[in-house]
Amino acid sequence: MNQRFRITRSMQDSNAEQSISLEECKLYFESQPDFTYSPVLNIVGAESTMTIEGDFFMWDLEGAQIAFRLYMGDLYVAISNEAIVPKMIEIATELRADIVEG
Template identity: 55%
Template sequence: MNTRYRITRNPAGEQPELQLTLEECKALFEQQPDFVYQEEYKVRNAETVMTIKGDFFMWQVGGAEVPFRYYDGDLYVAVSHEIIYEKMTELAQALEAQFVEG
């Protein structure tokens, strides 16, 4: 089962000046050799392909892709495995942010 997390500096949403910026996220992820930036994410199943527009940092790990999505001053990721949780905590620390469930 996936649990969605939000990497944020502004958990209550009350201080917009604390929000993560897309530029600082891009700078961090450019330093990560196993991440690729994309402006859309394609979700495929046996019958259809759904395209979601946005700012995605795709983590290439163990033959799979894990999307970290930048949206409205925060990063979101669905955690389904311990290795994703570890990467999320590492990124939150590098961004001087915290992670909250939801």
């Protein structure tokens, strides 16, 4: 099972902008050559496909699509590959946010 992490500012008392906004994410991820925005995430199983609506920033990691989901002011990502960890840290640093498990 993959670990899930949250990139958040909710623990920062000194930061006036505790929520990470959609506009802020779109500006940041547009500047990243290996990210695209998607309003849906399609998960294809052996016998069915599930579609989840939301704000997803899809990272192309060697042909695999890794979803960073913006939900209620925080970004979420599941760690299915060790290469995701440094990218998650880079994103949190650029967004002036913390990383918490869960």
